[in-house]
Amino acid sequence: MRRIIQRGAEAVLYLENRQEGKVLVKDRIKKGYRLPRLDERIRSQRTKRETGLISRARRSGVAAPLVFDTSDFSISMEYVQARKLKDRLNSMQKSKRMAVYELIGDAVARMHSSGIIHGDLTTSNMLLKDNKLYVIDFGLGKFSKKVEDQAADLYVLMEALKSTHFRHMQEAWSNILKAYQQRYSGARDIFKRIEKIKHRRRYMGE
Numbered sequence: 678m679r680r681i682i683q684r685g686a687e688a689v690l691y692l693e694n695r696q697e698g699k700v701l702v703k704d705r706i707k708k709g710y711r712l713p714r715l716d717e718r719i720r721s722q723r724t725k726r727e728t729g730l731i732s733r734a735r736r737s738g739v740a741a742p743l744v745f746d747t748s749d750f751s752i753s754m755e756y757v758q759a760r761k762l763k764d765r766l767n768s769m770q771k772s773k774r775m776a777v778y779e780l781i782g783d784a785v786a787r788m789h790s791s792g793i794i795h796g797d798l799t800t801s802n803m804l805l806k807d808n809k810l811y812v813i814d815f816g817l818g819k820f821s822k823k824v825e826d827q828a829a830d831l832y833v834l835m836e837a838l839k840s841t842h843f844r845h846m847q848e849a850w851s852n853i854l855k856a857y858q859q860r861y862s863g864a865r866d867i868f869k870r871i872e873k874i875k876h877r878r879r880y881m882g883e
Contacts, residue, residue, distance in 0.1 A: 687723075687816060692756060700745060701756040703727075703816075720750045723816070728752055730793055730815040737791040739784045740811045757813070759806035766800055766842055766849075778849055780810035782856025785831065788812070790861050792822045794830050799837035824863070828870035831857075835871070 679702065683690040691702040705720040724747060731754070734741040743755040766774060781803065788795060795802070796817030804811040821827070838849050858864035 693753070699756040699758070700753050701742065702751055702753050704751045717749070724748075724750055724752060726820075727815045727818065730795075730818045730820070733791055733820075734788055734793055734812065734815070737787040737793070739787050740809050741815075742811065742813060757804050757806060757811050759804040759811065761801050762803040762805050762810070763800040763841055765805060767844065774845060774848070775852060776808070777805065777810065778852035779856040781834075782853040782858075783860050784810055784812055785834070785853070786857045786860030786864070789822075789827045789830070789867070790863070792820050794819050794821050794826045796830070796833075798830055798834040800841060801837075824866050824870050827863075828867050828874055831867060832871055832874050 679691040679693045681689060682692050682701075686706075688703050688705045691704065693700045693702050705724055707720070708716050711719065728744055728747050731741050731744055731752075735743070742757055745753045745755070747753070762777070766777065769777070785795075785798065793815075795812065795815060796819065797814060802812065802814045804813060819826075834853070835850055838846050842849060854864075854868065858868075861867075
């Protein structure tokens with residue numbers, strides 16, 4: 678039996694009861710404005726890429742949902758029953774927040790050192806369960822070790838912190854970068870590129 682728990686522009690998320698327990702199924706939606714053959718190719722490629730990103734993230738030591746099986750357009754994976762970090766971070770005690778920042782920096786560093794660009798690094802795509810930080814939804818991700826791509830990935834996180842956790846922004850950002858630098862040897866180049874991205878965005882009036 679399936680129950681829809683989220684409907685997005687690109688995919689529908691179902692919760693499915695199986696013998697092994699609750700399973701999360703992500704089905705990519707057919708797009709009527711695309712030619713059928715093109716639509717199938719795009720959805721299939723994105724499904725394969727996301728599966729590969731999740732698997733590589735887990736191999737790099739990042740807590741990400743375990744993939745059970747896939748088809749051309751869907752992924753069946755572990756259902757992590759936990760609230761989004763977005764809904765918890767602001768109300769945490771400072772000692773707890775500091776521990777979470779370290780987990781975020783470590784996870785992003787592990788992904789980047791393994792050539793994973795998440796594509797949507799926000800606290801909406803992070804879950805905290807049993808003091809473990811799960812990174813979810815790699816649907817916009819890709820494989821890349823380019824400095825520009827990794828800096829842009831972190832820039833998205835910075836903007837998300839600014840808009841959702843403004844009260845703790847400076848504290849969060851500095852401690853996340855500290856943990857990131859401890860884990861990833863290429864951090865300095867990434868930080869320099871982030872400053873260039875900031876300058877470009879200001880110049881463009883964004």
